[in-house]
Amino acid sequence: LHHDMGRFELAIENYQRAMALDASAEGGGTNAWLLTNNISAAYKDLGLYPEAEALVRESIPLRSQRFGPDSTTTARARHNLARLLLLQDRYDEAREEAEFALEVRRRELGDDHPDTLGSRFLVLRIEQAVDPTAERLERILALIDRLAEARSENNVGVLAARATYARLLVDQGRLDDADALLEALMQRYRTQLIEGHPMADTLRLDRIRIDLLRGRSEVAETELAAVREPIVRTFPPESVYRDRLRCLEQGR
DSSP states (O other), rough: OTTTTTTTHHHHHHHHHHHHHHHHHHHHHHHHHHHHHHHHHHHHHHTHHHHHHHHHHHHHHHHHHOOOSSSSSHHHHHHHHHHHHHHHHHHHHHHHHHHHHHHHHHHHHOOSSSHHHHHHHHHHHHHHHHHHHHHHHHHHHHHHHHHHHHOOOHHHHHHHHHHHHHHHHTTTTTTTHHHHHHHHHHIIIIIOOOOOOOOHHHHHHHHHHHHHHOOOOOHHHHHHHHHHHHHHHHOTTTTTHHHHHHHHHHHH
């Protein structure tokens, strides 16, 4: 609950406490395969990608030993690793992990399972990063729509996927479409999850980027002044979101 509500550091504290209790129990460490992945996800949302990567890499052999290297449980961690590698622009490594996860999920779950759709989206996202095309962008949107039907528009994974799509629209120069989508996503975070959700603040950074691309420097400066405090309060100095804030402040 803390994690979905954007209380990432509190979620990490609770996960770490659970890991300590698990390790001290008889036959300790039986849930380390799960908790390392959960902590990794919270670090990812804090924008601490190297720390998140290290933890998900710990999770993979634990899952493989317990459930098998070709299990859907292991594939989940490898999917998460692929996502982190993509976020760090390590496309070849990301593709290898994402394609492995997709192959397992297709075989074990079928093409229409939400997890399979998520892996198909990730593979397309990697391909789009390497070779962006308008046609692939539309395929990405279609997959996100199918994922939303299978889960919910309020699912945090769906919200993140739509935010990714908005950033891809910016890269294609479709600033009006991207801005409208980001505004809608911010509203959904605030009304369907929690007012003041930190991921809504990260989307404000994307909208500030759009203002700067439009030459609206005064609007961008006002928004930067408003968003700086919540970004600094929530995200540590090493976070990619703090880096984005600094870059936007330097470019205004």
